[in-house]
Amino acid sequence: xxxxxxxxxxxxxxxxxxxxxxxxxxxxxxxxxxxxxxxxxxxxxxxxxxxxxxxxxxxxxxxxxxxxxxxxxxxxxxxxxxxxxxxxxxxxxxxxxxxxxxxxxxxxxxxxxxxxxxxxxxxxxxxxxxxxxxxxxxxxxxxxxxxxxxxxxxxxxxxxxxxxxxxxxxxxxxxxxxxxxxxxxxxxxxxxxxxxxxxxxxxxxxxxxxxxxxxxxxxxxxxxxxxxxxxxxxxxxxxxxxxxxxxxxxxxxxxxxxxxxxxxxxxxxxxxxxxxxxxxxxxxxxxxxxxxxxxxxxxxxxxxxxxxxxxxxxxxxxxxxxxxxxxxxxxxxxxxxxxxxxxxxxxxxxxxxxxxxxxxxxxxxxxxxxxxxxxxxxxxxxxxxxxxxxxxxxxxxxxxxxxxxxxxxxxxxxxxxxxxxxxxxxxxxxxxxxxxxxxxxxxxxxxxxxxxxxxxxxxxxxxxxxxxxxxxxxxxxxxxxxxxxxxxxxxxxxxxxxxxx
Numbered sequence: 064x065x066x067x068x069x070x071x072x073x074x075x076x077x078x079x080x081x082x083x084x085x086x087x088x089x090x091x092x093x094x095x096x097x098x099x100x101x102x103x104x105x106x107x108x109x110x111x112x113x114x115x116x117x118x119x120x121x122x123x124x125x126x127x128x129x130x131x132x133x134x135x136x137x138x139x140x141x142x143x144x145x146x147x148x149x150x151x152x153x154x155x156x157x158x159x160x161x162x163x164x165x166x167x168x169x170x171x172x173x174x175x176x177x178x179x180x181x182x183x184x185x186x187x188x189x190x191x192x193x194x195x196x197x198x199x200x201x202x203x204x205x206x207x208x209x210x211x212x213x214x215x216x217x218x219x220x221x222x223x224x225x226x227x228x229x230x231x232x233x234x235x236x237x238x239x240x241x242x243x244x245x246x247x248x249x250x251x252x253x254x255x256x257x258x259x260x261x262x263x264x265x266x267x268x269x270x271x272x273x274x275x276x277x278x279x280x281x282x283x284x285x286x287x288x289x290x291x292x293x294x295x296x297x298x299x300x301x302x303x304x305x306x307x308x309x310x311x312x313x314x315x316x317x318x319x320x321x322x323x324x325x326x327x328x329x330x331x332x333x334x335x336x337x338x339x340x341x342x343x344x345x346x347x348x349x350x351x352x353x354x355x356x357x358x359x360x361x362x363x364x365x366x367x368x369x370x371x372x373x374x375x376x377x378x379x380x381x382x383x384x385x386x387x388x389x390x391x392x393x394x395x396x397x398x399x400x401x402x403x404x405x406x407x408x409x410x411x412x413x414x415x416x417x418x419x420x421x422x423x424x425x426x427x428x429x430x431x432x433x434x435x436x437x438x439x440x441x442x443x444x445x446x447x448x449x450x451x452x453x454x455x456x457x458x459x460x461x462x463x464x465x466x467x468x469x470x471x472x473x474x475x476x477x478x479x480x481x482x483x484x485x486x487x488x489x490x491x492x493x494x495x496x497x498x499x500x501x502x503x504x505x506x507x508x509x510x511x512x513x514x515x516x517x518x519x520x521x522x523x524x525x526x527x528x529x530x531x532x533x534x535x536x537x538x539x540x541x542x543x544x545x546x547x548x549x550x551x552x553x554x555x556x557x558x559x560x561x562x563x564x
Contacts, residue, residue, distance in 0.1 A: 064178065065091060067115055068103035068141070085115060089122040092133040096517045098182040100133060101174075104140045104153060104165075112153050113160075116140065120160065129462050129470075130511070136466040137181060140165040161466065185467065187522040190225035190413035191239070192405050193232025195398040195450070196421035197380070197487025198262045199496055200231030201252055203421035206500025207473045208235070209245050209549050211417070213534065214508050216525030220245070225413055227404040229348040229397035232419070233377035234262075237325065237370050240345040241334040246550040249497065251328070253546070253554045254490040260324045262490060322375040329370060338366040338373075344411075347373040348397035348404055352386050357400035359407065383488055398422065398446070402454040409465055415522045418472040421500075424448045425480045443487055469518050473504055497546040498538050505531040 064079030067088045079097070082088050092100070102116045116138075123132045140157050142150060142165055150167065157165055163181055166174060193204050208220050221242045228236030238248050251259040284307040291297040329336035338345060338361040346361040347370070358365060360373035368389055376387035376394035386393040408416055424447040427433075433441050461468065475483055479499055482492055508515060509528055516526045537548045547554045 064099045064101065065097045066101045067119060068101070069108065085118040086122060088119060089126075089133075092123075093126070093131055094513070096513050097133070098137065098517070099163075099178045100138045101141050102138060104157070105143045106145060106149065107143065113156055116157075116160065116162070129458065130472065131514070132462075134466050135161050136163040138162040139177065139181065141169070142167045144168050161463065184521040185414050187415060188225070188412045189223045189415045189522060190227065190405075190408035190411075190417070191220065191223040191236060192227040192403045192408055192416055192418045193229070193235050194403050194418070194420035194422050194454070195230025195232060195378075195380070195396065196483070197231055198490055199483045199487055199492060200421040201234050201262065202493055202496040203475060203483060203500045204232060204235045204419045205245065205248055205252065206497040206546075206549075207419050207504045208239065209249070209497070210501045210504035210508070210531050212245055213530040214505070214526060214528055215519075216527045218524040223417075224344065225408055225411060226343060226345045227348065227408055228345075228374075228377065229401065229403065230378045230380060231421070233347045233349075233374045233397070234325075235419075236345060237347065237374050238328070240341060240343045241329055241370075243328065243334070246552070246554075249546055249550060250554045252493070254493050256554060260321060260328075262321065262488075319375070322371045325374060326369065326371040336369045336371050338368070338370060341370070345370065346404065346407065347377050348401055349373065349376040349379075349387075349394040350397055350399040352393040352395045354392075355400065357397065358394065359404065380487075398450050402450045403457065405461055405470070406457060409461060409468055414468050415519075416468060416470045418470060420451075420454060420472065420474050421483055422447050422450050423474055423480055423483075424451060425484045426477050440484070443484070469522070471515065473507065475500070476503060479503060494544045494546045498544040498549070501531075501549055502535050502538055505535050 065088060066079060066081045067083070067085065068081070069083055080091065080095075082091070088100075091097070102119060104112050104116055106112055108114050120135075126132050140153075140162060142153065144167065145153075154165060164177070166177055169177070194200070196203060212220050220239055223240075226236040226240040228234070235248070238251070239245075243251075250256055252262055253259055254262075285304070288297070288304065288307050292299045292303075297303060326336050328334065335341045344361070346359045349358050349360060350356070351358055360366070360368050360370075360376070365373075372387070372389060376389060377397045379385065379387050379394065380396040380398070384396075386395045388394075402422070403418060403420060405416055405418060424444050433444055458470070458472070461470070482495055482499065505528065508526065508531070512526060512528065519526050534549055538544065541548060
């Protein structure tokens with residue numbers, strides 16, 4: 064326990080570390096795990112009754128990594144004896160700051176009982192939320208989960224109570240919730256494995272069958288344009304007429320064959336393509352293209368949809384992939400309406416959320432860097448910026464409103480985002496992405512072990528890094544990044560490498 068108070072204040076009732084320096088207190092919470100914190104408030108505090116608390120919260124908030132910040136619900140305000148009206152005013156302000164509570168001149172017994180109540184482990188409910196990111200996002204998320212599987216003791220990534228997936232995350236969570244082993248998942252998506260899911264889009268996936276319907280659509284657009292001009296609703300112009308021809312061009316690819324392959328995997332013994340028979344709560348987020356609403360397949364009313372079909376809809380990102388028809392309506396990528404579903408997870412009682420989000424924009428201080436790239440590059444960067452900005456707002460609100468919810472987020476560093484910033488539907492960087500995702504996850508767990516260890520222990524999960532450390536050493540010693548070094552055996556028969564004569 065950490066006690067932040069004036070040096071002159073008696074501390075007989077406060078066992079643990081003591082300091083009067085606010086900056087020191089904030090620093091200590093990033094170095095050592097404290098299960099609770101006491102902060103002195105009241106009329107005798109220099110600078111005002113809440114000066115110490117407000118300064119602590121201000122410096123705490125300056126840390127951009129929210130998961131390093133000391134939890135507000137573990138802070139107790141200690142009030143001296145004071146008039147009732149003054150105390151009520153201070154307590155009101157404490158409530159506005161959403162701290163864990165307050166005690167007035169507590170005895171040791173009362174203080175210890177309150178702290179014990181404050182730090183009592185919750186009834187654990189765990190959720191895995193995986194965001195979008197294209198094919199490269201699938202690789203990143205599997206690399207992260209492979210590391211978590213090695214680092215979690217007494218818990219598997221197949222043991223979450225709730226699974227939420229959007230786009231790339233829909234592919235990953237549908238496999239993991241179906242208890243497909245992570246080595247098998249990596250083998251399935253390895254582009255060198257001709258018998259796997261084969262995420263790569265090729266000529267066979269082109270939407271040539273849509274051309275007749277699109278030609279008819281152009282005709283309808285031209286007729287509608289003629290009627291608008293005739294009724295004075297629009298002025299006749301060459302650009303106006305030519306813009307109607309844009310209906311000829313639609314999404315390039317259809318991934319129906321990928322959904323069929325997933326359905327084959329889910330039809331194996333012990334697995335299911337039916338949300339209702341899965342044995343796990345799996346929710347796949349997609350966007351109703353016309354209503355512009357987020358739909359969680361797996362919820363009552365839409366849980367009859369095959370999981371593989373829901374995944375196909377969730378990953379139908381424009382302009383690459385065509386929308387997916389389900390029950391007469393068209394659905395497209397879930398990221399259009401939500402980046403993650405952490406809010407839904409909290410609403411369903413989750414108090415430990417593991418978030419994996421590879422869909423982050425590349426940040427650069429070089430003026431004109433993006434302008435010099437292709438339209439596709441800029442479009443993808445814009446998508447990522449919109450998604451990440453929305454996630455930041457949701458995560459900030461969740462941390463403020465639900466401080467008792469432990470969230471572990473795994474996001475690519477800016478250096479790794481350069482690797483992920485290539486074509487999101489490309490398969491060329493499988494090994495580098497998987498291995499770097501594994502190594503970066505290990506480094507985050509190692510750096511945050513002082514805090515994550517006790518936080519995970521509250522949910523019955525141990526944190527042991529020996530296996531992950533050994534595998535990272537293997538990766539560092541390898542002349543080339545190889546995802547199979549993370550697994551029990553080879554992923555696939557490697558295609559022969561051309562050798563110069």
